[in-house]
Amino acid sequence: MTNMESGAARVMSRADILATYSESPEHLTRAYLTPEHRNAHDQLAQWMTQAGLETWQDSVGNQWGRKVSSNPTMPTLLLGSHSDTVANAGKYDGNLGVILGLEALALLKDVELPYHVDVVAFADEEGTRFNTTLIGSSSVAGCFQPSWLEVEDAQGISMGKAMHDFGLAPTLAGHDARVASDILAYLEVHIEQGPVLEAKELPVGVVTGIAGAKRYEMTVKGMAGHAGTVPISLRQDAFCGMAQMASEIEAYALSHNIVATIGKCDVLPGAVNVIPGEVRFTLDIRSLSQVQLEQCCDELLAKLANIAAQRNLSFSHRQLYQAQAVPCDDALQQRWASVVEKHTQQTPCFLPSGAGHDAMVMANVADIGMLFVRCDRGISHHPAESVMESDVAVALDCFTDMIQSFAN
Template identity: 45%
Template structure:
């Protein structure tokens, strides 16, 4: 195992995190949308660091930055390491970026110590994971996995600019997107290090964990209809108050969610009509999000929630309709890679903890074609997508050591 004392170069990592965070559209937080002048500047900087780390750098047909560190065995399949360089609006400086910078750092340590593994390594800075600009997801990693669709080019941003046009504006030919797809046979596997974006590692007082997989998701819109009326004249017992009915339904969602260990369920959006202090709510529209690493659990719980909401609606003489607007199955990390990461955690005197990711990652797209492993690094209060997002230098150092030693075990 390469010990922490041999790999300590935290100053370089901190400097790179700071330098990249300065490339932002907004003063507050980090805002770096894809196919913009900020993303181009970030790509140039990351390319420069990759070259410093001994890699040959190219941009693929979807503007993913790819740095390659050659191995000793010709034709050996490549180990991919990556995460994303785009952000949400007013994001923090760790989400996505930390995985790219520590990937580069891991290779730079090999390079500076004259270590040349059997297999080549490629570090990838994906162009668009968050999908903030075009309301898409995983554009860069889906292109590499061969799952980018022609119709993705027609996605538009808030100014009506299509993805195809945005690509042309930075000198790219969008019709060539298929060239970004990689042959799965040429890839050994994919590793991604990412901040946890949740509070579990902080609660367990541990720097890092393995990731068992990425939760599947159902997103629904719902509509509860009753009867509006005068807030002063209609007795409470005679009302068909859509909001009171919805409140009872939300309680049922929470109660059902608590019965499944792997399930999270959230009602995060409500619109109340007509929305006046002196009118009984006649209509509520809302949105609900369900996630679980176990697809059957998610499906069973969703069915129970819908049935229970229907019973509540019937009892209160309301109508209740659900519409499924998005669904994605759970993605499981490779048990082989999970085992390796867990053994590395133990070597670092940590529990072999494996967490479920409730958030999406580029690993979701790449796991469709090759074995995938993920490492989580603790972040303060589980906060992400926020300027106050924070990971400590100590945790970043441990994360780097876990990543590097995992790489060495996979490709030694």
Template identity: 45%
Template sequence: MTTTATTTATGRAATAAARVMARADELGAISARPDALERTHLTPEHRRAADLVGAWMGEAGLAVHEDAAGNLCGRLEGARPGLPAVLLGSHVDTVPDAGRYDGMLGVLLAIEVARGVRPGELPFALEVVAFSDEEGTRFGSALSGSRALAGSWVEDWWGFTDSDGVTMADAFAAYGLDPSRVGEAAREPGSLVAYLEAHIEQGPFLEEADLPLAVVSSIAGARRFALTMTGRAGHAGGTPYERRRDALVGAAELVVEVERIGRSSGVVATVGRLQAFPGGVNVVPGVVELSLDLRAADDAARDAAWVRIEAAAERIAAARSLRFGATETYRADAVACAPWLRDAVRAGIDAAGAPEPLALWSRAGHDAMVVAGVAPVGMLFVRNGNGGVSHSPDEIVAEADVAVALDAFAATVAELAHRFESDDAARVASDEDRTPEDRT
């Protein structure tokens, strides 16, 4: 991207930011519910949103197509047709009762960056993707859109059902997709130079620092467990304390220990669900089921926290004559953003005239963590106001922050173009210094 293109992008940022905000409102109105935003994978609402985003991609000069997994893709060729692409994007599906910016802001910013690029201007192709299913709300298939693109589709998903009993395979067919062709969504090795994702922070740190943008260092390594404490149910009035094997008291003690370990280790440790059985108000609980979600900037810290939690649970169970059990239900290893892309994002933020950014690790999962299987990834965080709340209608971003983010995102692409042009020049110079015999 030339200096002129970058200057143009900077000059149009306010207008573009207003357009992004208005379009986020348009997408936010496409919902399966009249009282809240809910737009899930392969639904009529998904189709309406995809059609709208596709029209915006086309208006920005991109050649648009829908891939075999329902991801919407737009492409702008580089200096010559068929070059590997820098891919920009995020997702358009939502959780129930969602906000208007999670995922959608990244897609809209990517479209605006593409709008400011002339065909043939870059030393690589520029692509925009709107992933179809990041949240996994409908089928429990989180990140399935990006997994299809990365060639890591999970075959077991075809049998997963939604709340109405519809399988994912049937939903694909109803949407106009052929389940047998989902493999065609996978990108060829070497076809992507890098993936860049802009996303709201989904946390309070930028707001607390009064900064609009951050460079993402890594995406959390997460593990989830289904835990049980098993004791013996008994009559609340008739069972003396010294004879109780109260599973709920043991579980409650474990919940407090989970928080203590999380705080002391810097790992995010959460018990989000706890259910006691048989559940009578006058019955000592015999079994308690609870969930555990562990997230950390790196896998070693996450795994060390689990070792401590498991040891604490066994100790509590032994002291109270209980039995502890654990089953791992989910694992996603941490993904580090490529250092050279982190540098490019930081340079883009600096070129946009924004203050020195924070470096933050993402405590939430993102499509980038899957795309990392086929390309280096980088991420830009945008300040999430209102205390950093997300997955909520209270989600909010400021238009001024969107304008700065747009400038920074465009400048990041320009920085990558400059680096690629410099690398090509260096390779040519090196080649010219060699003898014809050396080149063979």
């Protein structure tokens, strides 16, 4: 075995070990400020120490390891991803990037670099417990909102109380944020969570940016009535109106090169022999361009309102969520591309991320660069999530070279 091959095998083994830190032995669920969070980060701290890194836990429970440089005046290179999971998760979303960063620094243990390199396991990216995503990276990037401390989980425990019980001081949350002048760059390796690399038969790809997203809850109201006695031509069928809207949404997304998804739909009153009088549905719209996202949302909402008016239905909407589109730094994209081409002997694939990542928050304080790793059928957020050890070896090669490239 070469060093890189043994390193990739170790990454795979450690992903298996981290997956055992779960609220249930039947499935992987690891949420913020839980015993599983503590146990997983204790394990990461042990591996960090073995790799020769200085280790610490920050104000919100992120776990850090530092490869110390003899030159402390240079900004620090940050490597990271998240260690928490969704409910009934796979092993690699987030966790792979943390372990790869740790392994790359272990391989560079005896290599002197003119800057510190920190690897961080962000404690909460998914928002599984409190429905407040990106807590870990928001704290590091200076975006932590004190109001989040009042948010409660399903058991009525506030985040502040959970922090206190975990051994953290809620009043200090986010007070140890990093500043841009102290950061060389932020690098994140992540599974693709999509099918593009697999379709192109490539082990890794360079991320161009993270799509912005807006989410809405829509309500269409008509008139309920007897399914047998009201003629079709005289109906105000809320579901038929919504169905036309769904077709319009799909056609619009295709023609404007965005993605739009209706993920939830409730039909009321929901009886087999009653014309639907009301439909509530959700809409998730994403684009790599923030300008395009804003324009498309405005145009699409107007089209949906017009459909409702034509059908004598009422239409209303409220925004549930929004995230800004974040481009990856051009120079870091080219730097990633160089190491990818070196280790794959293939033309690098550049691709956007439709999913959110900690990098999108870290962009507030650093230039960001991301590398995607091929995953089986693009499946993620599911126990079937899978990567190949050979792809992990390529990603480790690329990551290790990327970390050293800033010395040039």
